[in-house]
Amino acid sequence: NAGVTQTPKFRILKIGQSMTLQCTQDMNHNYMYWYRQDPGMGLKLIYYSVGAGITDKGEVPNGYNVSRSTTEDFPLRLELAAPSQTSVYFCASSYRSPGAEQYFGPGTRLTVT
């Protein structure tokens, strides 16, 4: 199994551009999550999903959107990129609730200039 995969690995955006970060898991997990990691700040939850068609905001959702049309995929959309969105983005999944072990993808390093 590949586990959780993310694309792209790196991306540089100009202010105001948009992009979609892709996340796919092949473990048939119901729960999926998007986090951002900033130096010295740990990971902050952006959005999460408890199953196909169901998404909800996390701690830092502003400037982002998500969708969950299938169990496997959970893309994160950045509209009108801003320098404050420069970060490393991790996608994760878990079989059950957030209280279960989460499996993380390799991350996407995004720079907005």
Place this chain on the structure above:
Amino acid sequence: AQSVSQHNHHVILSEAASLELGCNYSYGGTVNLFWYVQYPGQHLQLLLKYFSGDPLVKGIKGFEAEFIKSKFSFNLRKPSVQWSDTAEYFCAVVYYGGSQGNLIFGKGTKLSVKP
């Protein structure tokens, strides 16, 4: 607000030294506790977890953690570190209140082990 505190931002040790990384959480109710590790250039992976039962939890690579409910703590320990333990370590908590919360991470502790 519910939170997780990790006491040390950066710890530097020599090989064979003992390690203890502190973690405290802010809620006195039911919690699930985790330690995740991020090796340089890699993604996060689970080191160990506590859900219930024996408060001394053993994880991978010789790590262990002790849940002390009275101190709201879940400190990570290893008796003898190796150079390959160089990584960033994150404590994380799920709080169970009226409804189950999401995973909350501490800010992380960077461990550097000198050969």
